[in-house]
Amino acid sequence: MLEWLKQPGFLGTHATIGADLSQSMAALFTLLFVIGWFQAKHRRGNHHHWLMLGGMVAMLAFFTSYYLFRQLGVLAFEGKEGFGGSQALYDHVFIPLLTFHIILVIIGLVMAVYMIVLGFRAQGFLNGRRILRGTVLQTSWARMGALFGAFSAVVLLLFISRAALAGFSTRKLIVYLGLLLLVGIVFVVEMAIQRVWPNGERRHRALGRFTMIIYCTLFVTGSVTYTMLYILYPGKIG
Numbered sequence: 001m002l003e004w005l006k007q008p009g010f011l012g013t014h015a016t017i018g019a020d021l022s023q024s025m026a027a028l029f030t031l032l033f034v035i036g037w038f039q040a041k042h043r044r045g046n047h048h049h050w051l052m053l054g055g056m057v058a059m060l061a062f063f064t065s066y067y068l069f070r071q072l073g074v075l076a077f078e079g080k081e082g083f084g085g086s087q088a089l090y091d092h093v094f095i096p097l098l099t100f101h102i103i104l105v106i107i108g109l110v111m112a113v114y115m116i117v118l119g120f121r122a123q124g125f126l127n128g129r130r131i132l133r134g135t136v137l138q139t140s141w142a143r144m145g146a147l148f149g150a151f152s153a154v155v156l157l158l159f160i161s162r163a164a165l166a167g168f169s170t171r172k173l174i175v176y177l178g179l180l181l182l183v184g185i186v187f188v189v190e191m192a193i194q195r196v197w198p199n200g201e202r203r204h205r206a207l208g209r210f211t212m213i214i215y216c217t218l219f220v221t222g223s224v225t226y227t228m229l230y231i232l233y234p235g236k237i238g
Helices: 019-041 045-069 087-122 141-166 172-197 200-232
Strands: 123-126 130-133
Touching: 019 045, 019 200, 045 130, 087 123, 087 130, 087 172, 087 200, 130 200, 141 172, 172 200
Parallel strands: none
Antiparallel strands: 123 130
């Protein structure tokens, strides 16, 4: 599987199959989210629900595979050898952009999980149509702590299992701890948000707009890094 992903891609660039697949899936997910958002604007709750749910579940599954295989994307290289541009361009443009893109990926994945849960909590049915209920949605600190504890246990077990197979890595540990920190921050923010928007309908609409901005920006930054890495300044990969 890994060898196949390293083969020349199908988009006619210097990318691998894995990188082209990553870019194509990113375009598909973004398209699904944009269509789903327009469905919500036109009060088509059922269409919005299935487009968003299907797109987010597929995105989570895909990017989980992306991490596990470590080949599906624009970061399928080690060091500057994957980038053919100048050192200054690499240091001051490519790396900052790629870092920003990775941060957006993490936020986007967290928001995907959050919006799926919030969507189910806030939804109601009227004459067979899905609608957003204007009821108060609040969670206690105790329940939030229990959820975070369960998530932390899963993440740490995943890290331990991967460390047992591939060996311990301080950089990987930092990534996992960073993920836990980010999720913890999101949970704390949620506790604040539910005071600002206790109404489930208003919260879903406001955070839905924020999530759409994240996903559209994510697609743009991913496309720019793909273009720089595989079209404008290809390195030794591909």
